[in-house]
Structures are given as C-alpha cells and as structure tokens.
Amino acid sequence: GASNGHRGDELGSGTKAHFVLVPLMYQGHVIPAVDTALLLATHGALASVVATPYNAARIRPTIDLARQSGLPVRLVELPLDCAAVGLPEGADNVEKIPADLHVNYFDALALLAAPLERHLRAHPPYPTCIVSDFCHAWTVGVAASLGVPRLTFFSMCAFCLLCQHNVERFNAYDGVADDNEPVVVPGLEQRIEVTRAQAPGFFRTPGFERLADDIERARAKADGVVMNSFLEMEPEYVAGYAAARNMKVWTIGPVSLYHRHKATLAARGNTTDATAVAADECIRWLDGKEASSVVYVSFGSIAHADPKQVLELGHGLEASGQPFVWVLKNPGFYGEAVSEFLGDLEERVGGRGMLIKGWAPQVLILNHAAVGGFVTHCGWNSTLEAIAAGLPVVTWPHFSDQFLNEKLAVEVLGVGVSIGVKEPLMWQVAQKEIVVGREAVEAAVRSIMDGGDEGEERRRKALALSEKAKAAVQDGGSSLANLLDLIKRFEVDAGGRTTE
Ligand code: UDP
16 A cells, blocks of 8 residues: 555556456446546556446546546556447447347447457556456456456445345245235344345346346355445445355445545546536536535436426425426437426526536535435435435435435435335336326425434434545545555565465
C-alpha cells in the first residue's frame, strides 16, 4: 500500500500489483468497476479496465481525467462481435437490446476471452490479478491460461449473497408450489422471508438458465471476492458469506465515495449523447430548495415502467406536495400520451419539480443538502449511494437482487419504506399487470420525507450509517484497510511472482 508517484503513462513498474477489471457491460456493473479501478490506482496499484467500444466511450472521460491527474489506470477497449451471436449491429449499448436478446449479449462478451488474453500478453506489465464480474464465467479460462489469480467482483451486499446462497444450499423452495409463497431464509439469525419469485437465484430466470450453472461454478472456484459493501453495515453477513463460500472477502465500499470532486462525479457513468442533463443545471435548481426537502426519484439504468405506471407515479409525486427530481430514461419510449402528461405535469408543478429526461448526475444530486429522500428501484449501487449520502429511501424493487436489497434497507437497516411491490418486473415485461397507484406513491413519499417519529428514526439511522460508510473508506477504516491489503497481496516479489 505504498503511495505512488507514478503517472498514467508509466505503467512499467516491476513490483506493482496490476489488476485487470472485467466488468459486465451494464452501467450498474461498469460504474462500480471503474470506481474500484480508480481506488486501486490511487493506492499504489496499476489498474486496467476492460470495455467494449460503446462502454469504453462512456468511461473514457473518467479514465482520461484520472490519467491526467497522474493515476496509473488504463482503458482496454476490445471490439464486440455482434454478428457472431445473432445480435444486431450497435447492440453494444444494452439499452438498445431487445429483451429476449440480452442473453446473446452475454455470449458476445464471452468471445472477448481470446482477444483479452492476447492484449494482456502483448501489453506489459503482466497482470497480477484478474478482478472479474461474477457474471463472467469465461474469465476463469483467461486467468488460468495467464496463470494469474482471479477474484470475483460483486457490486452487491453480503446480505443478499448470503440469503441467496442459503436458500439454494438448504433447498428452501423445495416442495413450495407457489412462487409467491414466502419461505424463511435458512441459517440466519434474523428472520427474513423471501419468495421464489423475488429471489429465484442468479440467472435462474427465463432465458438465462443456460448460463446459471457455469456462473455458479466460476463463483465457487474464485480465489476470493471483492465486494462493494462495507463491514460495519452488515458484519454478520460479510462473515457469514465468507464462511459459506470458504473464501476471503474484501469489502472495499462504498466505492462511490472515491469521488470527492464535482468534475469526476459529473462524468461518472455519463452518456455521450445529448440527453445527459448538465450537472450545473441540477445543482442550481437544488440550490434554490430548502435543506432535506427534495425527493429524488430514479429506477436505475435498465428498468422501464409501464406507461400507466409513469402516470400514477407522476400523480403521486404531485400529490405529495414535496419538491422532486424525477429521472426518466427514454421518455419517448412511453408514447404520446405520456409525453403530453409529463409536459402538463411540469407546467402544473412549476418550479417544484424537475424532470430529467436522460442520464442524471445521481451521486452529485444525492449528496446535495436539499435532497432529503430517494425513491429507488434498489439496484445495489443506488441503494449504497443512498446509504453513503445518509438518505432514507422508498424501496421499489423490480428484479434481480433488488428485492433482497429492499429487505436489507427496510428490515435490517431500518432506513427504508417499502412501496409494497411483491413480484418482479423484468425488462418492462410483467407476468401480470403490476401498477402501484398514486395514493401508495404519495403515502410512501410522505412517510420518508415527513414521517413523524418513525420518519425521524429512519433519518437518524440513515445519517448514522452514512457516518460509518464515510469512516470505512478513510484512514483507519475497514474498507480502506481491505483495499490496501488487497493491493499488497497481489504485488509482485523480486522473482516476478505475486506475493499471494
Ligand atoms: N445512474 C446515474 N444516473 C442515472 C441513472 C443511474 O448516475 O440517470 C447510476 C447510479 O448512480 C448507479 C448506477 O447508475 O451508480 C445504477 O446502478 P444500480 O445498481 O443502482 O441499478 P441498475 O442500473 O444496475 O439497475
């Protein structure tokens, strides 16, 4: 963990750890991987981030800023062969991939194995550790062929991972006919209930099943786990997951706290297209609002609501009386009626509501003093960003790990109010129609923003948690200590071997 004076163009050091991060090419995975690379580079390691062309374009500004400031971080851009897996050209942008073709995108990413290995052999220094998204089973072969250790990266919480692990290991769904029947998660001290619909297991969802076993095998034989979480938030679950997997777990989060400057935050995950709202415009708008008065509403980078849901949500926000920032990706996607509704809504609420149609500088917004609550889909990055910012949340899960993240926020940490959704909604396709009514939206928003004694208690817990999160990444904190330990383990000794 020596501090380093190396510049971005001086990656040739012989003793440094060299981590190669291979994220899944979805924003929720790329963003925390880039933050992790920046953290590693800040604390004395070399870091290379692998990305396909569309994703490389989105992160290049961030990597360039870091290199200019002297951090040894590299972007490794590899071409994506869409035609080979039956994807249309341009499908590198997951927002443009039809729902049933996402699994083909995974196939296309698996084809990066050979080009990645060639690249790493041709561009010294030789890697000392592959940090692979847990979704990439194919990096097992790359690491083996290169003869280097491979860690799996999770931007997920240990609570979620342990719940899912225990449900599977103890066959908790056996004999449960109804996907919506709650079962108790085995092996936990706290009583937590889940349904198979909410937590079917990673990749145990229609279309993805053929990937599930390979991914589980790859997870089981990893050389360790890097997790975007922090010990003090969920100590028993971090320990429990490490024990269950018999693996070293390095919690290094919240990685979003890497960013201390407006410029790098505004560039974080930013889209290169014109829909990105200017960070300054958001800040100016928020500057005009009272402390803790604004509710921020966003459902991450993938989820799309049904047009009817957009209307109900809009009416609910209006009725709440609270100032709001509402992020809607691709509003054109919802059609004429919704566009008209949004136009009218903006007029009716005037300066009380700000609609962001495109990519929002989320972490910048969450940390503005005017923001007092977050209506979130419980993607782990968003959930942890809310925690780091000390905000109570309205939890509105859609799919994947989001239902378990909701349980962490509401039942374990006590910082959330559930909107009450019980069933998943994947790629804007629901098994049946699930629309949350405007009254439920209004009530949930009111309770996080102005919820009496209970609301005060949630806010107090959220602030205390944010203090712990910030302490974890500072000198003497658990996440920083883990990061330094991680770097030290994968440094190269004089004989050219990693010290691990
Ligand atoms: N994000 C953002 N602006 C947006 C939408 C999302 O900065 O308009 C960021 C957000 O801060 C988070 C990530 O994108 O870091 C989304 O990840 P998350 O796990 O919350 O949800 P996902 O997009 O994977 O469903």
